[in-house]
Amino acid sequence: xxxxxxxxxxDASALPGKRDEDWRWTDLRGLIRAIPDPSEPFAGDVGxxxxxxxxxxxxxxxxxxxTRIDVAAGQKAVVALRVLARGAGSxxxxxxxxxxxxxxxxxxxxxxxxxxxxxQTTLSITLADGAVLERVVLxxxxxxxxxxxxxxVRLAPRADYAQTVAASGARRQRLETxxxxxxxxxxxxxxxxxxxxxxxxxxxxxxxxxxxxxxTTAQLTKGVVRDQARGVFQGRIxxxxxxxxxxxxxxxxxxxLSDRAEVDAKPELEIYADDVSCAHGNTVGALDxxxxxxxxQRGMPAGVATAMLTEAFxxxxxDRISFEGARDVVRAWAAERLGG
Amino acid sequence: xxxxxxxxxxxxxxxxxxxxxxxxxxxDFAPKGLSADIVRFISAKKxxxxxxxxxRLGAFERWLAMEEPDWAKVSFPRIDYQDxxxxxxxxxxxxxxxxxxxxxxxLETYKxxxxxxxxxxxxxxxxxxxxxxxxxxxxSVSVVTTFKKELAEVGVIFCSMSEAIREHPELVKQxxxxxxxxxxxxxxxxxxxxxxxxxxxxxxxxxxxxMELSTxxxxxxxxxxxxxxxxxxxxxxxxxxxxxGCTAPMRDENQLHAAVVELVTLDDAEIKYSTVQNWYPGDPxxxxxxxxxxxxxxxxxxxDRSKVSWTQVxxxxxxxxxxxxxxxRGDGSSGEFYSIAITNGRQQADTGTKMIHLGKDxxxxxxxxxxSAGKSSNTYRGLVSAHPKATGARNFTQCDSLLIxxxxxxxxxxxxxxxxxxxxxxxxxxxTRLSEDQLFYVMQRGLSQEEAVQLLVNGFVKDVLQxxxxxxxxxxxxxxxxxxxxxxx
Numbered sequence: 001x002x003x004x005x006x007x008x009x010x011d012a013s014a015l016p017g018k019r020d021e022d023w024r025w026t027d028l029r030g031l032i033r034a035i036p037d038p039s040e041p042f043a044g045d046v047g048x049x050x051x052x053x054x055x056x057x058x059x060x061x062x063x064x065x066x067t068r069i070d071v072a073a074g075q076k077a078v079v080a081l082r083v084l085a086r087g088a089g090s091x092x093x094x095x096x097x098x099x100x101x102x103x104x105x106x107x108x109x110x111x112x113x114x115x116x117x118x119x120q121t122t123l124s125i126t127l128a129d130g131a132v133l134e135r136v137v138l139x140x141x142x143x144x145x146x147x148x149x150x151x152x153v154r155l156a157p158r159a160d161y162a163q164t165v166a167a168s169g170a171r172r173q174r175l176e177t178x179x180x181x182x183x184x185x186x187x188x189x190x191x192x193x194x195x196x197x198x199x200x201x202x203x204x205x206x207x208x209x210x211x212x213x214x215x216t217t218a219q220l221t222k223g224v225v226r227d228q229a230r231g232v233f234q235g236r237i238x239x240x241x242x243x244x245x246x247x248x249x250x251x252x253x254x255x256x257l258s259d260r261a262e263v264d265a266k267p268e269l270e271i272y273a274d275d276v277s278c279a280h281g282n283t284v285g286a287l288d289x290x291x292x293x294x295x296x297q298r299g300m301p302a303g304v305a306t307a308m309l310t311e312a313f314x315x316x317x318x319d320r321i322s323f324e325g326a327r328d329v330v331r332a333w334a335a336e337r338l339g340g
Numbered sequence: 341x342x343x344x345x346x347x348x349x350x351x352x353x354x355x356x357x358x359x360x361x362x363x364x365x366x367x368d369f370a371p372k373g374l375s376a377d378i379v380r381f382i383s384a385k386k387x388x389x390x391x392x393x394x395x396r397l398g399a400f401e402r403w404l405a406m407e408e409p410d411w412a413k414v415s416f417p418r419i420d421y422q423d424x425x426x427x428x429x430x431x432x433x434x435x436x437x438x439x440x441x442x443x444x445x446x447l448e449t450y451k452x453x454x455x456x457x458x459x460x461x462x463x464x465x466x467x468x469x470x471x472x473x474x475x476x477x478x479x480s481v482s483v484v485t486t487f488k489k490e491l492a493e494v495g496v497i498f499c500s501m502s503e504a505i506r507e508h509p510e511l512v513k514q515x516x517x518x519x520x521x522x523x524x525x526x527x528x529x530x531x532x533x534x535x536x537x538x539x540x541x542x543x544x545x546x547x548x549x550x551m552e553l554s555t556x557x558x559x560x561x562x563x564x565x566x567x568x569x570x571x572x573x574x575x576x577x578x579x580x581x582x583x584x585g586c587t588a589p590m591r592d593e594n595q596l597h598a599a600v601v602e603l604v605t606l607d608d609a610e611i612k613y614s615t616v617q618n619w620y621p622g623d624p625x626x627x628x629x630x631x632x633x634x635x636x637x638x639x640x641x642x643x644d645r646s647k648v649s650w651t652q653v654x655x656x657x658x659x660x661x662x663x664x665x666x667x668x669r670g671d672g673s674s675g676e677f678y679s680i681a682i683t684n685g686r687q688q689a690d691t692g693t694k695m696i697h698l699g700k701d702x703x704x705x706x707x708x709x710x711x712s713a714g715k716s717s718n719t720y721r722g723l724v725s726a727h728p729k730a731t732g733a734r735n736f737t738q739c740d741s742l743l744i745x746x747x748x749x750x751x752x753x754x755x756x757x758x759x760x761x762x763x764x765x766x767x768x769x770x771x772t773r774l775s776e777d778q779l780f781y782v783m784q785r786g787l788s789q790e791e792a793v794q795l796l797v798n799g800f801v802k803d804v805l806q807x808x809x810x811x812x813x814x815x816x817x818x819x820x821x822x823x824x825x826x827x828x829x
Contacts, residue, residue: 090602257761263757264757264758266756269741269771270749270751271748271749272810280767282766282767286761
């Protein structure tokens, strides 16, 4: 059962829990006894979104609803999409994004909530031949919120899809991306950053299915957790039989900055073709003591040295965002979280 | 010329699974099927004390309430647990005074398999050659254990499990089921109810076991399962190296092998456990027959600074489902896992390890080499976890997969759970096929394609092979070659 269906039918027993392999570290069934009442429509002022200054097309969805973003063949667009939860109700949101052949789009997506809401967003993203999409997601949920975003991405040959998800966690937060990769020289980049503090949880899950020859996937996710926060990364790359000459790389690296924080990771490769080159790397650990010592020896207070080193660690992912305006927004978001 | 002869012989021997013969001997069977009565029958057959029977019946009861797990990346028709014999033993009495009383057919079987059961045969070898003691398990019972006297002189107990239950009940009671609890999982629970035999090793404090110990498992009877249970205890400061080998005849039906291995190391002790698993893999074309190898192996590093090293070469079985694990409880304890898993034909393997860091400054190292050829599927599944108290925990994992052929599959599913800020985990994995350049290079120098593949594969698995004890390494290298027979071209 999907999270959306559980919310729509208000059946908490239909929520995925730790016995579901894909949700083992993001247990919703154990957490939510009863789905809250449906969220009330919201008519007040929603203020400005993080990407408002960068986009001409601005969409705002508060407490559910639907929107379609269609960009015709050869057209260019920058779209800011805000998905908001106001109050402590439950709701599901639907977004459809369609790019015609050779369309070029920057989709700047943000999630904001202000209380203990339970929300789910379904995105259906389709790229036609030669289309280019860069998706930047900034998830700034409330510490009491339960927020799930699930994107289904379908690419055509020669499409170019790049994504960076930046998350600061929530009571439970899940940002999931499933990509059907047709090969055919389509290019995919799936990146993520999570910076968690307090008791926040954030889960970044990706599944990429290479269905045909000549596909490329590059994935890099980095996270920093402190206090009692919990970061989760699940990445799966599937190479179907016959999808030869696939080149897929996945990396996940996390820093744990406190005694009680936790990082769970499952980088998976599922390969059914032999002429492939696939690799993944995963590291979890504390900041390099030597680097810290070096910085402090030069008169830097411990807090500043830690901030500087973690910023450099995360910076590698943020630098991969090609849209400069969005990159600056994400960098400022990261600096604000790491500065303390 | 010698090399040519050897190649010819080698190729001839490659033609089929060479341990696929059946030994025609008189055997005792329990009635087919599984019930509390069968459990009683097995216990009675082995003259077990009352407490052991209670233990078995308790396990059986719990097993009835459990469900067969299905999370592994393997697929097979549902097992009918009533359609199998749970006890099969050579008719002549086990636990003999001397080898002369063992059924000559059984001795012949082990001779064919190349396992030296006669101590003098071992001794007749080259002076200074490594010696090893063998416990030979034929279907449900241990038929012979060699070198017992010599081992007893230094205080090492090496005997069959049934003998240990009779002779050393205090040790068995103290440790049995403490590493793999009765209801740990479906197959371990089944094993606890019906386990028939296996090896028992106890190495007293400060003793370095003077020779390698080994157990050789052979499934012979038709329609029977094998459920052996092994328990190895290395007391403070002790060291033992243990080898395990397995084969079975070629049969059309699937046979279940659900073993449990428990290792315990106390302070400063070390156990090195090596396995060469070569159960019948089933027909390469149709996938018919073969052993279902569903095994639970776990080590409990209870003592500080203790160490367990698992090395496995998995080439046989139609389905392999096993995860030799280490619970690193003692401060400064360490665990190692070196694995070569080769699948060919229609074999399926889902294997890996679990390293559970509970103590401070615990270390673990995982090197896994998976090779899949033909229409087989090979999955590495592993868990590395650090408890909040396991400060200074350190893990390094490397998983490499090699694909040979268009229809083979290789998967890597690592789970990493870090629950403290002072643990350091590193994991890397690659999946590739044999390099065409390397193949070309080697073949250009006159090697056939088959030989070239063998050479490159042996290079690929070298990191693990060098962890095996000498005699095993040679056997394993040959096995690697045999397993890949017919995978190219």
